[in-house]
Amino acid sequence: MNRVDLIQEIIDKKGFKRYLEIGTYKGESFFPINCKYKVAVDPQFNIPIKRKIKWIVKNANNVFNRFFEHTSDSFFDKHEKFVSKFKPQVVFVDGLHTFKASLLDVLNSLRHLDENGVIVMHDCMPPNRAASAFANSFKEAIDMKLEGWTGEWTGDVWKTIVYLKEKYGDKLKLYVLDTDYGLGYIETNVPIEALHIDESIFNRVNKLKYDDLLKDTSLINLVDKSKVNELL
Numbered sequence: 001m002n003r004v005d006l007i008q009e010i011i012d013k014k015g016f017k018r019y020l021e022i023g024t025y026k027g028e029s030f031f032p033i034n035c036k037y038k039v040a041v042d043p044q045f046n047i048p049i050k051r052k053i054k055w056i057v058k059n060a061n062n063v064f065n066r067f068f069e070h071t072s073d074s075f076f077d078k079h080e081k082f083v084s085k086f087k088p089q090v091v092f093v094d095g096l097h098t099f100k101a102s103l104l105d106v107l108n109s110l111r112h113l114d115e116n117g118v119i120v121m122h123d124c125m126p127p128n129r130a131a132s133a134f135a136n137s138f139k140e141a142i143d144m145k146l147e148g149w150t151g152e153w154t155g156d157v158w159k160t161i162v163y164l165k166e167k168y169g170d171k172l173k174l175y176v177l178d179t180d181y182g183l184g185y186i187e188t189n190v191p192i193e194a195l196h197i198d199e200s201i202f203n204r205v206n207k208l209k210y211d212d213l214l215k216d217t218s219l220i221n222l223v224d225k226s227k228v229n230e231l232l
């Protein structure tokens with residue numbers, strides 16, 4: 001099971017029609033997903049027109065796609081009216097791979113998510129220490145020439161799950177499927193308020209190291225991918 005399989009399973013099981021993706025790049029996750037209305041956000045898409053046409057031919061739903069060439073912060077700020085009307089039912093968070101950026105993406109998504117909506121977040125379980133390094137871009141991570149670097153970069157996105165568990169543990173269904181670099185599953189049980197960053201929790205969580213996660217994967221509620229059907 002990979003990110004596309006999980007998102008599709010959620011859409012099909014719940015009969016969802018509105019999908020928002022933060023971080024799309026070439027559209028490898030965006031285009032194959034079968035959902036009536038899809039919105040993509042990325043400051044730098046890499047999608048030639050030929051690929052858009054190819055995917056419309058493969059799946060006619062891709063004709064309704066909307067693309068916003070923005071950072072996620074700027075999208076939620078400048079297009080607030082649009083996103084609150086769109087009310088996504090699934091949000092896939094796969095933008096900038098830092099704790100702060102991914103946390104803001106989740107908090108902004110929670111503000112606009114449909115009542116029974118779900119957020120899926122990529123890169124919640126780094127495959128090794130080098131992949132978990134803090135950097136402000138993939139290029140910056142490469143340039144650090146880290147020991148054990150394999151070309152994979154998840155950054156410290158996993159800390160967002162730790163933060164959410166601590167801050168909203170009783171209000172969220174929250175776990176990470178141990179597949180495809182860790183797929184975070186976030187669903188609300190009750191409406192959530194106070195969707196701003198709690199600096200004291202943030203600073204505490206930010207001090208955690210990759211080794212702390214390896215020692216105790218319950219920090220992110222890591223579960224085997226075979227459990228997916230029980231959990232959905």
Ligand SMILES: C[S@@+](CC[C@H](N)C(=O)[O-])C[C@H]1O[C@@H](n2cnc3c(N)ncnc32)[C@H](O)[C@@H]1O
Nearest residue numbers: 023024025028029042043044071072094095096
């Ligand atoms: C790992 S790629 C996304 C891959 C895609 N979801 C897939 O599964 O094939 C991450 C993308 O996030 C974008 N990105 C970087 N900073 C961002 C930001 N602040 N807001 C939204 N997207 C951002 C990058 O331009 C890049 O295209």
